[in-house]
Amino acid sequence: MKITLLTGKTFDIENTFDFPLIIKSSLRIKRMSLRIDHKCREVICSVPKFCSKKRIVEFINTYLDWIEEKLSNLPAVKDFEDGEHISLFGKSVVICHQDDFGAPKLIEDKLFVGGDKAFLHRRVKDFIKREAKKEFFRRSQILADKLQVKLSGVTIKDTKSRYGSCSTLKHINYNWRIALAPDMVIDYLMAHEVAHLKHQNHSSAFWQTVRLLDVNCDEGKSWLSVHGNELFLYR
Ligand SMILES: [Zn+2]
Structure with missing residues (x-):
């Protein structure tokens, strides 16, 4: 899994999380938060600018059950069908x-x-x-x-x-x-x-x-x- 920081710094924590994850980092963000982007079907984690990788991973780990529940409750992706x-x-x-x-x-x-x-x-x-x-x-x-x-x-x-x-x-x-x-x-x-x-x-x-x-x-x-x-x- 690739984590992208908006600062342009990219680090890889493949094999840690098996869901699409986007890390957004900014000076304006005061504390870490998680949300689900329903359109992109991605987990968005907002973090303060100088947050360490270790803290981000720990934070996400505490919410794994919540993330799994939210992602599994997303409506299924659709294909066009005959008769639709x-x-x-x-x-x-x-x-x-x-x-x-x-x-x-x-x-x-x-x-x-x-x-x-x-x-x-x-x-x-x-x-x-x-x-x-x-x-x-x-x-x-x-x-x-x-x-x-x-x-x-x-x-x-x-x-x-x-x-x-x-x-x-x-x-x-x-x-x-x-x-x-x-x-x-x-x-x-x-x-x-x-x-x-x-x-x-x-x-x-x-x-x-x-x-x-x-x-x-x-x-x-x-x-x-x-x-x-x-x-x-x-x-
Ligand atoms: Zn516009």
Whole structure:
């Protein structure tokens, strides 16, 4: 198991812990604490900056039962399945596997997927990623035009933690899993990232800009705080 300190110092305590562990160290942290990151399925241990490796290991060892219980209670990771109903860009869609069907295709409310069933998840995921690239770019471009800011492109990412991010190069990264959220949540997340093209922070001017884009920030945020983790259950 590799432990990473935010100071850039890395030490290896392989064979000590058999769960994913991230050590966060900072001057601002006054005492050691543990939490479980539900999206990344990792144990996060926050430690004061000059804490010794020995003390960190001792601290974690005293909470092993708690960690095991928390990790084993995390909901199982999900694959897309034949017959499963999903929300895709705000529409209810059912996944239909057919051996002899070619590339995945959305026909009305059915997403037909061919090939070996063992690859169903991968095929559905690749389809959503391809469609998301077009759809999220289209929707973001409309919002960028409203704000009269330049959007240079959109990339679809498969990170386990973030919904999106915005670079200083006027480029937006979106997590493909956003495609599975309700439409108003997609609207909110697009407006959030497009507003970052104008403000690279979360200042009141930033939130005013998000609201200019006519999205329901409060509902979007509250849906994400309750259901956001469910999006990350998909592998
Ligand atoms: Zn933000």
